[in-house]
Amino acid sequence: MSSYLGKYAEYYNYIYANKPYQDEATFVHNCLQRYSTGQTQALIELACGTGRHAFELEKLGYQILATDYSADLLAVAQAEATQLASTVAFELHDMRNLQIDRVFDAAYCLFDSIGYVQTNEAVLQVLRNAHRIVRDKGLLILEFWHAAAMLRGYEPVRHARWSLPGGELLRSSHTTLHVDRQLAEVRYSLRETDTVGHVIAEFEETQLNRYFLVQEMALFLQQAGFNVLEWLPAYQTDKAIGPDTWHIMVVAQKE
Numbered sequence: 001m002s003s004y005l006g007k008y009a010e011y012y013n014y015i016y017a018n019k020p021y022q023d024e025a026t027f028v029h030n031c032l033q034r035y036s037t038g039q040t041q042a043l044i045e046l047a048c049g050t051g052r053h054a055f056e057l058e059k060l061g062y063q064i065l066a067t068d069y070s071a072d073l074l075a076v077a078q079a080e081a082t083q084l085a086s087t088v089a090f091e092l093h094d095m096r097n098l099q100i101d102r103v104f105d106a107a108y109c110l111f112d113s114i115g116y117v118q119t120n121e122a123v124l125q126v127l128r129n130a131h132r133i134v135r136d137k138g139l140l141i142l143e144f145w146h147a148a149a150m151l152r153g154y155e156p157v158r159h160a161r162w163s164l165p166g167g168e169l170l171r172s173s174h175t176t177l178h179v180d181r182q183l184a185e186v187r188y189s190l191r192e193t194d195t196v197g198h199v200i201a202e203f204e205e206t207q208l209n210r211y212f213l214v215q216e217m218a219l220f221l222q223q224a225g226f227n228v229l230e231w232l233p234a235y236q237t238d239k240a241i242g243p244d245t246w247h248i249m250v251v252a253q254k255e
């Protein structure tokens with residue numbers, strides 16, 4: 001099953017045009033500031049997509065290697081990097097099998113990307129890889145999709161539209177839950193139209209993503225050698241985690 005390739009990658013930055021990447025990067029920066037022991041400058045991002053958190057963190061003074069397994073998303077990121085004269089380095093890596101032997105002060109993996117690896121074994125592989133490539137007492141910041149909110153509040157059918165330079169993009173999403181595997185299967189149907197409504201392209205994308213409970217993630221992190229420092233509702237400091245918290249952020253430290 002392919003995801004984040006071709007047209008979906010091409011339109012990724014339109015679909016998430018209103019996502020507050022700058023604020024989110026500031027939140028990550030504040031977590032790093034609060035919990036870092038020693039200097040924290042060299043970061044690795046797992047599942048960076050089009051690199052928008054990395055570009056914002058670069059502005060805050062970090063040196064970043066940003067990785068993803070979608071060559072098409074990385075191509076969008078690289079084009080943007082050239083335009084911005086950015087020093088963020090982009091590399092193609094599957095986070096389950098990271099062929100990297102450099103050491104970083106911290107690793108981060110945002111926007112629920114950890115859920116794409118789905119199985120217990122693969123989640124542990126990713127966390128063990130992160131553990132291997134951060135220095136002693138280095139940090140891991142991880143955002144994941146919260147099972148409680150997913151099971152209570154998921155919408156089986158959703159529709160959305162976005163403006164494109166030459167028209168519009170319409171997207172219908174059909175979600176099915178595979179509760180035994182804690183997976184949400186989202187089938188996207190997309191249609192691009194020109195300014196007078198003629199269809200230019202139609203395509204489909206299916207994504208299978210896992211949701212987690214906090215104590216389940218705690219166990220994975222512990223098994224991978226991380227010590228949890230804080231759980232937070234993602235990008236919020238003024239709220240506690242509750243059953244309607246959709247995205248959870250954990251700050252963990254290499255033991």
Ligand SMILES: C[S@@+](CC[C@H](N)C(=O)[O-])C[C@H]1O[C@@H](n2cnc3c(N)ncnc32)[C@H](O)[C@@H]1O
Nearest residue numbers: 004047048049068069070094095110111113116
């Ligand atoms: C929801 S997007 C988030 C992208 C980016 N972090 C952001 O905030 O825009 C999920 C990302 O996970 C990536 N991904 C999924 N499985 C992966 C894997 N095994 N290794 C590396 N990247 C993966 C996808 O290519 C995609 O870029």
